[in-house]
Amino acid sequence: MLERSWPAEGATRVPYWVYQDEEIYREEQAKIFRGDTWSYLCLEAELPEPKSFITTFVGDMPVVVTRDPKGALHAWENRCAHRGALVCMQPRGAAERFTCIYHNWTYDHAGNLTSVAFRRGIAGKGGMPADARPESQAPKQLRVESVHGLVFGTLSKDVSSLEAYIGPEILPRMKRVLVKPLKVLGAYTQVLPNNWKLYMDNVKDTYHASLLHLFFTRFRINRLTQKGGVFVSPDGAHHCTYTEMVEDRGDAYEKDGMRSAGSQSFSLENPEVLDQVDELGDGVAIQILSLFPGFVLHQIRNSLAARQVVPKGIDRTELHWTLFGFADDDEAMTRRRLLQANLVGPAGYISMEDGAATGFVQRGIAGSPERASVIEMGGATIGSGDSRITETAVRGLWKAWRHHMQL
Amino acid sequence: MKSGTSPDFELQLAVEQLHARYAHALDAGRLEEWPEFFTEEGRYRIATAENEERGLPLPVLYAEGRAMLRDRVASLRHANIYEPQRYRHLASSFLVQRVDDRVVSSTSSFVVIRVMQDGATMVFASGRYLDRIVVADMKYEERVVVCDSRRFDTLLAIPL
Numbered sequence: 001m002l003e004r005s006w007p008a009e010g011a012t013r014v015p016y017w018v019y020q021d022e023e024i025y026r027e028e029q030a031k032i033f034r035g036d037t038w039s040y041l042c043l044e045a046e047l048p049e050p051k052s053f054i055t056t057f058v059g060d061m062p063v064v065v066t067r068d069p070k071g072a073l074h075a076w077e078n079r080c081a082h083r084g085a086l087v088c089m090q091p092r093g094a095a096e097r098f099t100c101i102y103h104n105w106t107y108d109h110a111g112n113l114t115s116v117a118f119r120r121g122i123a124g125k126g127g128m129p130a131d132a133r134p135e136s137q138a139p140k141q142l143r144v145e146s147v148h149g150l151v152f153g154t155l156s157k158d159v160s161s162l163e164a165y166i167g168p169e170i171l172p173r174m175k176r177v178l179v180k181p182l183k184v185l186g187a188y189t190q191v192l193p194n195n196w197k198l199y200m201d202n203v204k205d206t207y208h209a210s211l212l213h214l215f216f217t218r219f220r221i222n223r224l225t226q227k228g229g230v231f232v233s234p235d236g237a238h239h240c241t242y243t244e245m246v247e248d249r250g251d252a253y254e255k256d257g258m259r260s261a262g263s264q265s266f267s268l269e270n271p272e273v274l275d276q277v278d279e280l281g282d283g284v285a286i287q288i289l290s291l292f293p294g295f296v297l298h299q300i301r302n303s304l305a306a307r308q309v310v311p312k313g314i315d316r317t318e319l320h321w322t323l324f325g326f327a328d329d330d331e332a333m334t335r336r337r338l339l340q341a342n343l344v345g346p347a348g349y350i351s352m353e354d355g356a357a358t359g360f361v362q363r364g365i366a367g368s369p370e371r372a373s374v375i376e377m378g379g380a381t382i383g384s385g386d387s388r389i390t391e392t393a394v395r396g397l398w399k400a401w402r403h404h405m406q407l
Numbered sequence: 408m409k410s411g412t413s414p415d416f417e418l419q420l421a422v423e424q425l426h427a428r429y430a431h432a433l434d435a436g437r438l439e440e441w442p443e444f445f446t447e448e449g450r451y452r453i454a455t456a457e458n459e460e461r462g463l464p465l466p467v468l469y470a471e472g473r474a475m476l477r478d479r480v481a482s483l484r485h486a487n488i489y490e491p492q493r494y495r496h497l498a499s500s501f502l503v504q505r506v507d508d509r510v511v512s513s514t515s516s517f518v519v520i521r522v523m524q525d526g527a528t529m530v531f532a533s534g535r536y537l538d539r540i541v542v543a544d545m546k547y548e549e550r551v552v553v554c555d556s557r558r559f560d561t562l563l564a565i566p567l
Binding site for chain 1: 453455457458461463464465466467468469470471472474475477478479481482485486487488489490557558559560561562563564
């Protein structure tokens with residue numbers, strides 16, 4: 001039996017069993033994803049009209065998100081009260097009502113069971129007893145709130161409002177990006193061969209970005225020597241890091257012989273994929289923001305996207321990317337965003353390596369559940385600062401995780 | 408009924424030859440040859456069937472012109488980190504249609520099998536190639552790769 005006690009060093013160690021243990025995975029589903037947290041569901045722009053719907057996930061749990069005929073948003077578990085089948089099979093669309101194909105049980109936009117086929121039988125025969133209560137097993141309904149066009153849901157009755165959950169450190173950094181109505185440019189899924197938390201570790205790791213991603217460093221898109229900073233919420237759960245557009249002309253990477261500095265002969269023939277317009281007017285080149293447990297909002301130059309982290313087992317994670325622009329983008333801005341789409345996603349000049357690196361960790365730790373990651377850059381503190389040569393946001397993730405898991 | 412030596416028959420063969428040379432170059436890891444299959448302004452785009460059907464423009468990978476294609480190869484060679492891997496392209500069902508004196512269009516099906524260095528083998532992608540080919544030099548003016556699935560395993564480094 002695995003000893004599930006945290007290493008004595010505390011915040012600076014993360015034991016490898018957290019990425020490997022089936023029981024931990026099951027507990028996370030209950031205590032985190034179905035617990036006192038808010039999960040990203042979709043963009044409001046994906047539910048443009050009354051009666052439209054989209055299917056998504058909260059952890060393992062399949063969820064339907066709808067806009068009812070009056071325009072209000074709802075989210076409910078995509079599970080029929082009767083036998084547990086998926087009620088809604090289509091990924092998105094519009095519907096008057098939702099009918100389970102198995103036995104025709106029907107739900108309204110809020111997920112209320114509105115009819116049970118032949119509930120009273122036919123001609124006095126068959127049907128359910130008068131005191132049957134099939135509604136007792138109805139799909140769970142989520143609280144739904146949205147912030148600047150992003151829709152979140154929670155099963156918790158106790159967790160605070162969405163804006164209070166995100167908190168005053170991080171909320172303004174979301175607002176800074178989501179300044180106008182959004183327009184979806186498209187979506188895809190990247191399947192990662194690793195535990196979901198390795199991806200969140202990676203997103204919150206401001207130390208890796210310019211060391212792993214040569215593309216960042218060689219073209220001075222994001223170097224640790226460039227001006228920037230990191231914000232961490234006091235509970236550690238959420239983070240935001242940014243880099244300013246001002247070009248770094250230093251040679252710290254070259255002097256230290258970093259692989260990511262690359263050879264001087266390597267340059268782009270057509271650097272148009274990097275051309276940024278300062279559309280938000282604050283000179284920020286890159287901002288990566290994460291919300292516990294599994295949401296990422298990115299602004300990489302003029303590429304904007306929501307990334308939803310969907311766990312699919314201890315060593316498999318789906319990353320659902322939705323790239324967007326603003327509803328009033330002109331043709332030139334749309335073209336710019338589509339060219340910069342080359343930076344992100346499974347074929348992204350920058351993003352492709354994150355899938356590789358996190359998979360390498362999952363494979364590397366196979367024989368050492370009792371050993372631990374060393375997360376000591378920047379000491380043992382968890383908090384905001386102006387240096388990104390720190391693992392403060394990673395330590396924050398584990399502070400929040402341990403709080404929810406009571407470990 | 409046209410004879411076996413009709414221009415259309417020769418065109419069909421020439422287009423199939425182009426597709427075959429393209430596939431063999433990528434499968435043999437000769438990435439530097441890849442941009443040469445395109446015209447100077449040639450466009451290459453990997454899309455998904457889902458986005459195409461929703462009328463959404465998002466590419467998984469997009470290049471306008473040979474310079475951007477060469478940049479992609481340079482980045483794969485010198486910048487990006489990915490495990491050694493090979494593809495095997497299987498292309499079939501070639502439809503070829505003359506658009507005008509200059510250009511033919513082609514639609515074909517493909518499956519790409521990905522083989523990792525330890526031998527792990529999977530069907531990595533399937534879909535359609537939608538091509539516009541300049542007849543005079545038999546190069547792609549446009550090659551759109553519409554993947555049947557929205558899902559990509561780990562990463563897409565080598566072009567499809």
